[in-house]
Amino acid sequence: EKLFKIEVSRDRALTYKTEECQLTAVDEVYVEQDDKGHIEKQICRVRVFFISFLTGMPQVELGVNDMTRMGLEVVGRHDILPVPTEQWIRYEDIEFHHVVDKKAFEAEDHIIKFQPPDACYIEVMRFRTRPPKARELPIQARCSFQIIGQKVEIRADVMIPYHATKAWGQVPCEDVAVRIPLPECWIYQFRTEKHNVSLSQVRGALSTGSINLGTRMGSVKSAHRRAGKVKGIDRFLGTMETANTDLMETSSGQAKYEHQHKAIVWRVPRLPKQGQGSYTTHEFVCKLFLTSYDQVPETFEKHFYVEFTQPATSESYTVLRSVSIADGSGEPPEKFVKYLARHEYKVGIKFIDEKEQDSYRAATAAVPAAAPIPEEEPMREYEDFPDENGKKDSDSDSE
DSSP: OHHHHOOOOOOSOBOOSSOEEEEEEEEEEEEEEOTTOOEEEEEEEEEEEEEEEOSBSOEEEEEEOBGGGTTTOOOOGGGBOOOOOOOOBOOEEEEEOTTBOHHHHHHTTSOEEEOOOTTOOEEEEEEEEOOOSSOOOSOEEEEEEEEETTEEEEEEEEEOOOOOOTTTOSOOEEEEEEEEEOOGGGGGGGEEEEEEOOHHHHHHHHHHSOOOOEEEEEEOBOEEOOOOOSTTHHHHSTTOOOSOOOSEEESSSEEEEETTTTEEEEEEEEESOTTOOSSOEEEEEEEEEOOTTOOOOSOOOSEEEEEEEEETOOTTOOOEEEEEEESSOSSOOEEEEEEEEEEEEEEEOEEEOOOOOOHHHHHHOOOOOOOOOOOOOOOOOOOSOGGGOOSSOOSOOOO
């Protein structure tokens, strides 16, 4: 915030053999969901960054797909950026850097003019847009806590749907981080003692023949578990108790406890993986066995958090259409444009409290039989003329 509000200016003219300007449009999306996946809040902010290496004292005019500027753009052929424009947007709560001419923006139909400082990465403007409605989110995540007696199972899964737009197509999610908060009384189960050996200790051991190992506290890391291909295999292996039970297991990436967040952080470099299609579920499972002296807190954190980025993506449909340079060297500079979307989700946690039963009994439990349907009593027939049908019962005494 302080860098955005600081006042800078271009105080002298420089000469470059190769001129260049770079623009970056960053979308920051924040979403709140309940434990059923319903969106309760969704906001989006766009930040435009600029850095240039230009000769002289140039004036830069930036063209954005602003609805007010539709049909009013007059730029040269070399100033146009070859990026398709799907939609036109409206600015909301717009803020400018000190270098932008605000009077020209208000008087000349939202034209953006500024004199950039030399070789400085500045944030030219920031504004909010309304994200499109009825659009599937790039990531669908859910988490559940199941507490059965002294057993606690934390389960989370992430699915990547097909995120289709005309310009971008399928874009992977990178640097995915799922943060699941933990109660403070359970943190010790995720910490372990590790030996720390420095290079000086190794040199001392070579001369003296003995070494003193230093210890420090580290975090327990998850084990990688491949998704099973046999349907219902847990039902057959339910009676077998394995001796080596990992505390945490993931089908993708790695999870460990990070004390700065006071949560289990499950990190995946890229989803979907290379060569993997959409609608693939990635799972995380953590199984805790509490002892008699472990406490079960009365209240838990109600939400977990998901963060990730998408390269070459614009969730707000913001497009940087043109960059015009005036009062420069006269030669068009090299132009580079980069789009990036940063997402942060706050999702509700589902808490499950069921009667304790092992996996074998849960799989082989008999389905309760349906209540028998009472049979209807057959309707008795009463003959108007019993003499004509002697086989049927009759109230008459005559044969």
